[in-house]
Amino acid sequence: MPESSRRNRNRRGRHSPNRSRGPSSQSSSGGSKPKIRPRTWKKVRRWGLYIALTLFAAAIIASFVVQGFAGTGGGGGGTGTGDEVGQRIAAMPLIYPPSNHIPQGTDFEGTYNSTPPTSGPHWGIGWAGCGIFQEELPDEQIVHNMEHGQVIISYNLSDDAEIERLREIARGLPGRRSWMILHPYSKIAEGEVVLTAWRWLDRFQFQGEGEERIRAFYDAHRNNSGVESIPCGDFMS
Secondary structure (H helix, E strand, C coil), X not given: CCHHHHHHHXXXXXXXXXXXXXXXXXXXXXCCCCXXXXXXXXXXXXXXXXXXXXXXXXXXHHHHHHHHHHHCCCCCCCCCCCCCCCEECCCCCCCCCCCCEECCCCCCCCCCCCCCCCCCCEECCCCCCCEECCCCCCHHHHHHHHHHCCEEXXXXXXXXXXXXXXXXXXXXXXXXXXXXXXXXXXXXXXXXXXXXXXXXXXXXXXXXXXXXXXXXXXXXXXXXXXXXXXXXXXXXX
């Protein structure tokens, strides 16, 4: 065979596509590891960005919803100013150490130092949820609410228009679902409204008026007992 033909055949053999690369071209597990293509990584990053932006937008919207809810009588309402609005009432002594608690459903056999009470023995559990009630609530129950920071609006009214007017005022109080209870109360004079908070009291004849007085008392004393701060919305009976 001519030398030039031999060289050409050897050259073709070296560059043949079917030439074996040997066992070293494969992994020890018998196959090559799968790799994530660049295009797949782009999709992953893009979807991750979409999810992050969606969660961020949802958080912003939720914050506005919560603020709007608080502004229309929902949760929140902040802490009272602490201004001396109303009459300061001395705290009752500790009759049942360590917390003046009595069993739920039982009556305090002594006498409170104000009507309605502003401190003293109360149920250890089963305090009232905030709201506008049509029935009278026990003293022993709502004294615990005042200890938590709630403001109680008690009334003895017979005129339906006056009762509805009082309810309208109550509905407009900020954070009322956390810090306000309105209920009828038979132990005060006819036509009277009494505002109570922990160690504070204010009473007046209503006659459809008194919104500014109610708001001033509520704004001073809500969530301001100095003992506990527990909104109704978190612990309802």
